Amino acid sequence: MGIRKEFMKRKPVCKVTFKIPEYVGNGAAMAHVAGEFNDWSTSATPMKQLKNGSFSATVELEKGRSYQFRYLLGGSRWENDPDADDFLPSPFGNSYNSVIRL
Secondary structure (H helix, E strand, C coil): CEEEEEECCCCCEEEEEEEECHHHHCCCCCEEEEEHHHCCCCCCCECEECCCCCEEEEEEEECCCEEEEEEEECCCEEECCCCCCEEEECCCCCCEEEEEEC
């Protein structure tokens, strides 16, 4: 997996690129990133599938905050990002959410 942070000098935002490698996507036809920044919408932030089978999405997020998020693969399988800054228990059962700190 991978998370790339690009802090903007003239704006109070950070461009965050979320990436799911092909071996994690495991043949999924689609992927989305859902989190606090999009009200956990399973459709608001689709990830683009690249030629090598990986998925990628870039969003602008406010600096100085932390956001919980997860990846939704194929509309039914939730995955965390092992490169996340932290992990917190999900309020919806015995799982964890990834956390990104900006």
